[in-house]
Amino acid sequence: MFKTRKEIVFVILAGIFITNAVVAELIGGKLIQIGPFVMSIGILPWPIVFLTTDLINDHFGEKGVKKLSFITACLIAYAFLILFMAMTIPAAKGISPVNDQQFQAVFGQSMWIIFGSLIAFMASQLIDVWIFWFFKNRTGEKKIWLRATGSTVISQLFDSFIVLGIAFWLPGKIDFDTFISSGLIGYTFKLAIAILLTPAIYLGHHLIKKYLDEDHSKKE
16 A cells, blocks of 8 residues: 555545545534525535545546445444443543533434435445536547536435435425425525635646556556
């Protein structure tokens, strides 16, 4: 490990991918308001997940993204297991700066939300990979924007509605109209971010390719 530049790049991208995915799940319980729109603050780290997914897809292939997605899903489940254990252990009264009620108010997410977020994550990642390679097999190395933005636009449509449907609509916490409107708001935000990230995807692709090409030139 870490003997080649390609291994270093993969570990860095994988670390960024996993960190942002786990953090997004942990902070998802807080709602924020942007103008008239209300959405989960957990949306904020996802653009970085989109970016690293596309870069890993481009430089390490379909299998690299799928394996990393399964590993990340397991780590998210592990994080929630540790949080569940932490919530069952009472805080030290009069000593702990955070009491049980405060801790559970922040981290005490229902099993529906946990289950919904994991299903949505895996479904959107697998869809993203399939669409990415659908476009790349037809355009080759050209039109990075098409495979990167196109795969994100479609995969996040599923992600936005799956997590809301499983976590809130199916248990009866929101009605169907709220489910549709909330899903569309979240999806629109993700769509806007995906489009704005297009220059960053080109920059990341260029820097990684240049870094790996330099390593290849030295070996020759």
